[in-house]
Amino acid sequence: MKKNVLITGASGFIGSFIVEESIKKGYQTFAGIRKSSSKKYLTDSQINFLELDLNNDTSLDISLQNFAKQYGKLDFVIHTAGVTKSINKADFDTVNFDSTKKFVNALKRNNLVPEKFVFVSSLASYGPGIDAYPITIANQQQPLTEYGKSKLKAEQFFRLNEDFPSVTINPTAVYGPRDKDFFVLLKSISNHLEVYINNDRQLLSFVHVHDLVDAIFIAMESTALHQNLLVSDLSNYTSREFNNLVKKALNVKTISIIVPAAVAGFFAVISEVIGNIKGKTPLLNRERLKEFKAKNWSVACTQIEQLGYTPKYKLEEGIQHTIDWYKQQGWIK
Numbered sequence: 001m002k003k004n005v006l007i008t009g010a011s012g013f014i015g016s017f018i019v020e021e022s023i024k025k026g027y028q029t030f031a032g033i034r035k036s037s038s039k040k041y042l043t044d045s046q047i048n049f050l051e052l053d054l055n056n057d058t059s060l061d062i063s064l065q066n067f068a069k070q071y072g073k074l075d076f077v078i079h080t081a082g083v084t085k086s087i088n089k090a091d092f093d094t095v096n097f098d099s100t101k102k103f104v105n106a107l108k109r110n111n112l113v114p115e116k117f118v119f120v121s122s123l124a125s126y127g128p129g130i131d132a133y134p135i136t137i138a139n140q141q142q143p144l145t146e147y148g149k150s151k152l153k154a155e156q157f158f159r160l161n162e163d164f165p166s167v168t169i170n171p172t173a174v175y176g177p178r179d180k181d182f183f184v185l186l187k188s189i190s191n192h193l194e195v196y197i198n199n200d201r202q203l204l205s206f207v208h209v210h211d212l213v214d215a216i217f218i219a220m221e222s223t224a225l226h227q228n229l230l231v232s233d234l235s236n237y238t239s240r241e242f243n244n245l246v247k248k249a250l251n252v253k254t255i256s257i258i259v260p261a262a263v264a265g266f267f268a269v270i271s272e273v274i275g276n277i278k279g280k281t282p283l284l285n286r287e288r289l290k291e292f293k294a295k296n297w298s299v300a301c302t303q304i305e306q307l308g309y310t311p312k313y314k315l316e317e318g319i320q321h322t323i324d325w326y327k328q329q330g331w332i333k
Contacts (some may be wrong), residue, residue: 004074008032009081013178016041018078021213054099064110074114076220085281089146096150101157117166118220124148128294135299137228144290167224169216172232172299176209177325184283189246194254197264200240203298205232208313215309222307229304233311236298249319261293
C-alpha cells in the first residue's frame, strides 16, 4: 500500500512543490489547506485535500478523526504552514509556534503520530554567522527577527518532545518559480537599479525550491531524527556576486547605490506606515532591515550532505531557471 504523506501549507510557494514531488514519488498525498486557500498550483487529480484549521482544536480534531476513519494512519507529515511576514508581530508566534504546537498535540490526541514529522523552519532561527564563518548547527541560535524567534520557539518545542519523531529543516533564502519575494528583488534590477545596505560584501546563501524539496524528502526517508538540517546550494556568495548573476541573466546594466543603514531605517519606517494603510507587509520593514544589515548569512550544510543531498541548481542556473518561468508567466518581459 502507498504510504500517506500530509503536507501542511500545501497552497504556498514551497508547499505546492512538495505536493508535486510527493505524487511523483508515489505517495498517497494529502494537501493540508485552509478553507480559503488557493488551489492555483494544486490541480493534479491525485491530490487528496484535507481542510485543517490549525488555530481551532475542535475543528482540527474533527478533521483528523475523519481522516483516521477513512485512511487509518498518517505515515509522514511535512509541516510548512506558517507566516514569513506580517504587519502584526504577534502573528509570528500565533502561526509559527502556537499553531504548530496545537497541531502536534492534536496528532497525539487523535492517535495519528506519524513515522516522522518534518518541520520546515528557517535559517532565521539561527541568526547571522559570526565574523565570516559559515553558520552551522553548532552555532548558538540567536535570531534577529520576530519571525526567527517564533521558528526557534517551535524548534525548542520539538526538542522538549523527545517521544515525538521529528526532524527540522532550516533552509536559507529559498527562491524559484512561483516565488514573489525574489520577483520583487529581481524587478528592481530589471529596472536598472541595485541597492545595497552599508556595503556590497554581505555574505549570502541560497537554495532553489526544487533542491529544498529534494532535501526535505531525503530527510523524511532517512533515519535522521531529533536534529536540525541546514540546507543551501552548498555555496556562499557576496551580495555583489548575487546581483551580478541576476544582471547577467537579465542582460541589463544598472546604477549601483550603497545606502547607509540609518537612511534605510528611515525608508523602512515610511514603508511600514504605507503598508499599514494598505494592509500589506512591505518588502523593506524594520524587521527585514535587521536581516539586510547582518554581515553574514553564509551556511555550511554538512549533516544534510551526509544523508546524500546534492543540489541540482547552483545559483547561476537557478536564477536563469526562475527568470525563464517568470517570462513564461508574463511576470517580466
